[in-house]
Amino acid sequence: MIFDRNEKKEVIALLGAGSMGTAIVRRIAAGRKILLGDISEKNLEKVSHDFQYSGYDVETMIVNALEKNSVEAFAEKAASFGDVMYFIDTAGASPHQTNPAHILELDMVGTGYAVDAFGKVMAKGGAGLIVSSQTGYMYPIPYEEEQKILNTPTEELMELPFIKETAMQNSGLAYMIAKRINQLQAMKAAATTWKERRARINTISPGVIVTPLAYDEFAAAGDAYQKMIDASAAERTGTSDEIAEAGAFLLGEHAEFITGTDLLIDGGVIASIRTGEYKLHAE
Numbered sequence: 001m002i003f004d005r006n007e008k009k010e011v012i013a014l015l016g017a018g019s020m021g022t023a024i025v026r027r028i029a030a031g032r033k034i035l036l037g038d039i040s041e042k043n044l045e046k047v048s049h050d051f052q053y054s055g056y057d058v059e060t061m062i063v064n065a066l067e068k069n070s071v072e073a074f075a076e077k078a079a080s081f082g083d084v085m086y087f088i089d090t091a092g093a094s095p096h097q098t099n100p101a102h103i104l105e106l107d108m109v110g111t112g113y114a115v116d117a118f119g120k121v122m123a124k125g126g127a128g129l130i131v132s133s134q135t136g137y138m139y140p141i142p143y144e145e146e147q148k149i150l151n152t153p154t155e156e157l158m159e160l161p162f163i164k165e166t167a168m169q170n171s172g173l174a175y176m177i178a179k180r181i182n183q184l185q186a187m188k189a190a191a192t193t194w195k196e197r198r199a200r201i202n203t204i205s206p207g208v209i210v211t212p213l214a215y216d217e218f219a220a221a222g223d224a225y226q227k228m229i230d231a232s233a234a235e236r237t238g239t240s241d242e243i244a245e246a247g248a249f250l251l252g253e254h255a256e257f258i259t260g261t262d263l264l265i266d267g268g269v270i271a272s273i274r275t276g277e278y279k280l281h282a283e
Helices: 019-028 041-052 068-081 100-118 143-150 154-159 161-165 171-191 212-231 240-251 269-274
Strands: 011-015 033-038 057-062 084-089 122-131 200-206 262-265
Touching (some): 011 019, 019 084, 033 041, 033 068, 068 084, 068 100, 084 240, 100 171, 212 269
Parallel strands (some): 122 200
């Protein structure tokens, strides 16, 4: 049975088929072509099955976000289906899952590969969204170092002294720095490669959001997360659906004047930290 006879469809590419990314896609996918990219074939099968049985037109591709060639092939495949109007990147690892080097290579360099690759294929009027984190606000990178990062090609980021000497100290710090750099990567792209294609790109920085991935963090540092939740103005965790609402807005027509910026969605955690109401590290 043919559910949709439209042959020319706008394309949505999602790298990292987790709960937040798929929730965003569902908000914008009606009548469009979806391309899912993920390292896990099992996850791709499950997520694509859910989309297909909900009436969506979906394709999949195994993508290793650590490998530039793999990410570029993903972007090229997306473009082969039609005008790439939307790109969403949620690929990444959490601090308690792996070591600092892997976090930086995946969350920093891998994201850079994706921003670069889709900066070559986005259609005019298209929009991109990188899922960063509230932790990008927790470690202020010195201005001089940010300028070096902004002026360093993605392939050379791991060689920067700041990355080698500071970011590699532990996984938590690596994650904070990688997520701040995601914001810088989107900012740079918005002013250069994506601007040239008349496409927009932004980041969103979720706070404590309950996802399957988050449970690894809760198991490892539950007390710390509980204190963070209790100190927030919302006094609760967030949901993938709430992130999806914000993501759909930034990708949509009502956000056409918004590019190169970050939207913090954390229930007030960073506000509590910045005003001294909550101490991030015990003294």
